[in-house]
Amino acid sequence: xxxxxxxxxxxxxxxxxxxxxxxxxxxxxxxxxxxxxxxxxxxxxxxxxxxxxxxxxxxxxxxxxxxxxxxxxxxxxxxxxxxxxxxxxxxxxxxxxxxxxxxxxxxxxxxxxxxxxxxxxxxxxxxxxxxxxxxxxxxxxxxxxxxxxxxxxxxxxxxxxxxxxxxxxxxxxxxxxxxxxxxxxxxxxxxxxxxxxxxxxxxxxxxxxxxxxxxxxxxxxxxxxxxxxxxxxxxxxxxxxxxxxxxxxxxxxxxxxxxxxxxxxxxxxxxxxxxxxxxxxxxxxxxxxxxxxxxxxxxxxxxxxxxxxxxxxxxxxxxxxxx
Ligand SMILES: Cc1ncc(COP(=O)(O)O)c(C=O)c1O
Numbered sequence: 001x002x003x004x005x006x007x008x009x010x011x012x013x014x015x016x017x018x019x020x021x022x023x024x025x026x027x028x029x030x031x032x033x034x035x036x037x038x039x040x041x042x043x044x045x046x047x048x049x050x051x052x053x054x055x056x057x058x059x060x061x062x063x064x065x066x067x068x069x070x071x072x073x074x075x076x077x078x079x080x081x082x083x084x085x086x087x088x089x090x091x092x093x094x095x096x097x098x099x100x101x102x103x104x105x106x107x108x109x110x111x112x113x114x115x116x117x118x119x120x121x122x123x124x125x126x127x128x129x130x131x132x133x134x135x136x137x138x139x140x141x142x143x144x145x146x147x148x149x150x151x152x153x154x155x156x157x158x159x160x161x162x163x164x165x166x167x168x169x170x171x172x173x174x175x176x177x178x179x180x181x182x183x184x185x186x187x188x189x190x191x192x193x194x195x196x197x198x199x200x201x202x203x204x205x206x207x208x209x210x211x212x213x214x215x216x217x218x219x220x221x222x223x224x225x226x227x228x229x230x231x232x233x234x235x236x237x238x239x240x241x242x243x244x245x246x247x248x249x250x251x252x253x254x255x256x257x258x259x260x261x262x263x264x265x266x267x268x269x270x271x272x273x274x275x276x277x278x279x280x281x282x283x284x285x286x287x288x289x290x291x292x293x294x295x296x297x298x299x300x301x302x303x304x305x306x307x308x309x310x311x312x313x314x315x316x317x318x319x320x321x322x323x
Pocket of ligand 1: 037165191192193194195196214215216217218219220253254255256
């Protein structure tokens with residue numbers, strides 16, 4: 001990880017190396033946190049944050065599921081994110097807001113533990129590598145299943161859920177795949193360890209529905225919007241394993257993974273093994289907007305003004321600890 005200068009921690013920008021927690025913090029033991037993964041892309045020398053409002057909204061939604069009242073308003077969190085990127089002088093970066101239960105009591109019941117919020121920004125390249133984005137990756141179906149709806153809340157981006165993702169990606173890499181495809185507990189296709197999935201068959205797109213134990217990806221929503229704009233049919237529906245093997249095109253979406261084509265599933269080559277026409281069309285629109293080559297007509301981008309590389313990390317002005 002490439003370190004940056006500061007991290008926003010409970011309302012203040014503090015030096016990166018000082019953003020630490022006690023080992024007996026609740027979240028260290030029980031997965032009681034919620035987080036976001038966001039990206040900013042450089043457009044004309046400025047950082048353009050993708051989906052700022054949507055990501056902050058999902059953070060609050062995830063916290064709500066855990067009865068975790070953030071001591072900040074959404075506007076304060078949005079400001080904190082902009083301040084972090086600006087103070088670090090980043091124009092192109094990954095952004096990681098993390099809310100978690102801190103240190104007070106060791107029991108599982110979390111109510112006595114304070115809710116804390118940290119926001120970090122740092123450079124991070126293509127999740128599946130530039131080659132993956134351009135030429136596609138090989139994936140395999142995982143032996144692990146996504147959590148059942150009455151076990152963990154899959155729609156919330158809760159830290160504890162990522163034990164599942166971690167097991168999936170570790171298994172996939174050990175088997176020589178770039179990513180694992182996870183089925184839900186009923187056997188339907190759900191998602192990757194950190195990506196949503198899309199399939200193209202006979203010119204139409206299919207993607208697992210929200211009820212299939214997926215995270216409601218911001219990028220998934222953007223791709224659906226682009227499809228509608230391009231006149232492409234998208235169906236949010238249940239998908240079985242063999243539909244993957246016989247599709248014409250497949251790709252994964254995510255803030256980190258962006259739009260990554262899939263060239264094979266369980267060693268079944270899809271199409272001619274190269275990114276398909278519709279995948280490339282969607283990549284062209286998506287990256288076109290993010291890199292400023294196409295107009296931001298859906299309002300995805302928030303620009304951070306006058307990114308600086310100055311010395312002293314100022315305390316984020318006016319960010320108070322609200323009840
Ligand atoms: C499990 C999981 N599914 C899907 C996604 C894609 O979501 P988004 O497009 O909001 O980054 C992510 C990434 O955050 C993820 O962790």
